[in-house]
Each structure stands twice: as C-alpha cells, then as structure tokens.
Amino acid sequence: GENVEQHPSTLSVQEGDSAVIKCTYSDSASNYFPWYKQELGKRPQLIIDIRSNVGEKKDQRIAVTLNKTAKHFSLHITETQPEDSAVYFCAASIGWNTGNQFYFGTGTSLTVIP
C-alpha cells in the first residue's frame, strides 16, 4: 500500500517568516494530495489540495507544490502568523471522490513565534 512520509516533525518559525513542510509518497498511482490543519483539541480541517495534473496551487498565503517524478509534495506558508500554529498533515490518495482511503503523513507541529 501507499506510504507517506512527512518532514519535519516539528517546526518553529518567527512570525512573518515562511514555513515549508515536505511529504513523499511511494505509490505512483496516487493522484490527489490534500493538506490538513489540526488545531489543538479540534478536528482536522482541509486547507488546500492538489491533483496530479497540476504542479502548483496557491491560496493566499498557502501554496502546495507537487513533483510527480520525484513523488514528493510540499506545503508552503508565507508571512506566517501565530494563528498558523497547529499540526499539519499531508495525505495521498488514488482518486479524490471515489471513496478511496487517504494515507496520512505523521504530522508536523508548527509553532509560529510572535
């Protein structure tokens, strides 16, 4: 099955700096890659996703890049703010509305220092 690895496990940045979280996947058939943000004690929330037919997607301060050849994708957060502090999970799936399961990374705990 799919194996998703995520790095780093913890990340601290100064407010205003950028944060980058990287994930690799093993199954070349995976074609959908969502990112989730989970604040303490709350449910994971989808913040951005990318499909394999594009290499980059941006939504305000958040962007995701995908390198299919290398089988890795990354989350980029620019101009970080304290409210960005949370645990971020990447995931990989075959299909995005087929009901196929998502394989989650191990999570990155991001702390933005004011």
Next chain:
Amino acid sequence: SAVISQKPSRDICQRGTSLTIQCQVDSQVTMMFWYRQQPGQSLTLIATANQGSEATYESGFVIDKFPISRPNLTFSTLTVSNMSPEDSSIYLCSASPGRVGNYGYTFGSGTRLTVV
C-alpha cells in the same frame, strides 16, 4: 462542505464495557471512514464503511472489537467493545461528499475516549 456531527464528544468508560460512537452527515456519502488518533500522533484508519455491505477493516483492527454499522447514506456508528485502557484515544469519523470543487475529507469533531 459537508458537515459531520459526531457524538459523544468525550466519555470516560470502565474497562470491559462498550461505547458506541455516532456520526451523522448532512449529505449522502458513499463511503465513511473511522480513524483513531492517539494524542500527538497521526490518524490511523480503522475501517471503511460502505452502505449496504460489510465494513472493510485495516490490519490490526477486527470486527469483533470495532463493529461498525452503516444503515443509510448519512449515518454510521462505531462501537469500541470490551474496552481496555489501551483503547483510550480520539476516534474520528470522516466522509467525502465528492462534490465538484470540494473533494477532501471532512471530519467529525472527534470522540475523546478514556478507559479506566
């Protein structure tokens, strides 16, 4: 995006007892998924629940311990049976409505289970 209501939000249970967790989705979904999340850890898939058929369990999880019901396209339950302290965890349900432009999973608010 879809809204999933999950209850109970938390419970403290005696070992040897069972707890049933309920999830209600505000739209029809084909698949629902049940996850376990230990504090500070990632999400581990327990099983996939498809309406009208037996749930599919991941390695390490069995139906006798985690029976699942899926009576219709908007509802599912997960029972944690014969609980032990090792079952203490957060349990989350999720679903993907698959509507155009909105593909990712939505999660329930989670059930924080403590077994004493």
